[in-house]
């Protein structure tokens with residue numbers, strides 16, 4: 001009854017749906033409305049009103065992937081809410097209204113988050129175009145606009161710069177861009193990282209001395225650089241050694257700086273034996289007094305390899321890296 005009433009009214013309001021979908025508009029509309037009512041009843045009977053919010057968000061995603069915008073679902077759910085009023089006591093109707101309105105809010109919130117993600121995806125592609133075209137100013141502008149819209153520097157590193165660099169790698173691998181374009185693109189990202197350094201949100205905590213480095217033979221530096229900057233923002237007194245660092249000099253720097261945390265970055269698989277040797281040497285000299293976190297493409301190839309070579313933690317990206325450090329050195333608050 002309620003489903004029929006709701007669907008007929010919905011199609012009266014949106015006549016173009018009947019033109020577009022023919023009799024399927026009524027059939028699918030009825031199916032959907034029955035689902036809404038059944039799920040609502042199930043959620044209310046089980047005393048779990050929040051479950052209806054999960055259902056509404058799921059439905060919004062399913063409809064969204066078929067080109068139907070979330071506001072149509074919200075309208076439909078509000079119709080169900082209003083149509084049920086005639087069949088319920090005032091108290092029951094008020095409860096149903098609360099559950100349905102909360103679910104509609106959940107759908108709106110989910111849609112806003114997805115819109116924000118879509119914005120980042122657009123900016124990521126603009127950034128990629130700019131760096132591949134060698135346009136430094138445009139690349140910086142894209143990133144600064146993202147910061148102005150409320151994204152953090154770490155978000156920009158993870159969600160824009162890193163994927164854009166990976167895409168540059170893919171384009172080079174497929175021979176669609178030259179080495180010169182790849183180098184120029186990477187140089188722009190390196191420039192952007194340097195520009196963003198002063199915009200990192202810094203925590204006031206003082207976490208102690210740390211070192212971030214790459215081993216000899218490893219030339220990929222950007223990921224390590226980002227990690228060093230983000231750790232500094234987290235309160236670590238970071239000495240970033242760059243990449244291509246001779247073993248003995250890393251060992252010396254650890255002592256000189258009295259680093260309690262050591263971050264080692266490796267992209268190429270062939271760097272792993274050197275990383276393993278470095279960790280072995282650090283353990284031999286300092287036992288467990290030093291905490292070692294590793295990251296970079298070489299460690300993503302086989303999950304768990306970081307443990308096998310004796311590291312204390314691993315981060316597939318900046319966020320995971322920071323989380324791994326936080327596990328090893330829980331902050332006091």
Ligand code: B12
Pocket residue numbers: 157158161162165166167168169170173182183186217218219220221222223224226227262263264265266267268269293294295296297314315316317318319320321322
């Ligand atoms: C730029 C680049 C270079 C530059 C690097 C310059 C520089 N200043 O860094 C140069 C030209 C030197 C270079 C050289 C080579 N490269 Co190169 N390079 C790249 C490229 C396109 C981008 C790298 C990058 O900037 N990534 C962006 C950063 C942000 O990502 P990331 O390093 O993964 O870092 C993140 C995480 O891993 C993590 N992380 C990183 N370090 C750490 C450390 C810690 C402690 C923690 C917790 C986390 C962490 O956090 C970071 C941020 O989220 C990649 C493509 C790719 N998919 O990575 C190819 C790529 C890595 N290179 C590749 C190759 C083949 C090479 C060369 C062998 C090419 C050649 N024939 O000479 C050489 C090898 C050089 C060497 N000895 O190391 C291949 C590797 C393939 C493979 N399976 O091994 C790739 C994947 C390209 C491809 N698609 O084929 N390269």
